[in-house]
Amino acid sequence: MRILYFAWLRQKTGIDSEEVEMPSHIADVAGLIEWLKERNENFAEALTDFESIRVAVNQEFAEPDAPVAQGDEVAIFPPMTGG
């Protein structure tokens, strides 16, 4: 699985993109976020508030209960501020 981080999530985690082996028991976005939070303090802090982040799976916006699978591209970022 490829995970991308943008804006302050990239800065707080210190990672812009990575390849990870997701544990097989993880089935949805919420589970993936909980797993990432266990990594270290930076991740735990960056991902604490689900309201302040957005997630896309394969470049489509995804709710916490959306399914994720090993081959997916997942992006984690703040609410958008373009235009």
Add this chain to the structure above:
Amino acid sequence: MVVKVQSEDFNVGTELSALTAGNTAIGGMTSFVGLVRDLGGEDALKAMTLEHYPGMTEKMLREIEAEANDRWPLEASLIVHRFGRLEPGDQIVLVATASAHRQAAFDSCAFLIDWLKTKAPFWKLEDTREEGARWVEAKAADDRAAERWERRDKDAVE
């Protein structure tokens, strides 16, 4: 339908002329240009850097533009959005829609910029004179501006 995501500046006149060239069914065109704003004072801005999600950005802009074409009888539409480092006064975004009649052009142009602000994966990092670099926070007003089109959509369905 045209979508461009680029770091370089754009020429509004050139873009708009190209959009309508050869299509005499167009009776009116509306355009919106977003600029880097500097209000001075505590928030005085040195520069702004726009980050985006290559791939998803283009996909979302195409989807938003397709939605506008579904809702209004458009003859032509255009979104140009820049990324990278910009300074106060620089152009950020150009949205333009053209139709046989003006109301469709006005409404669809407002729709495009409202939806783009909350649905296209761009993020602004401001470099301020007083506080240094800070990420711009999403505004509730932008969410409300986008939501008014959601309501209209639901009304249309009902």
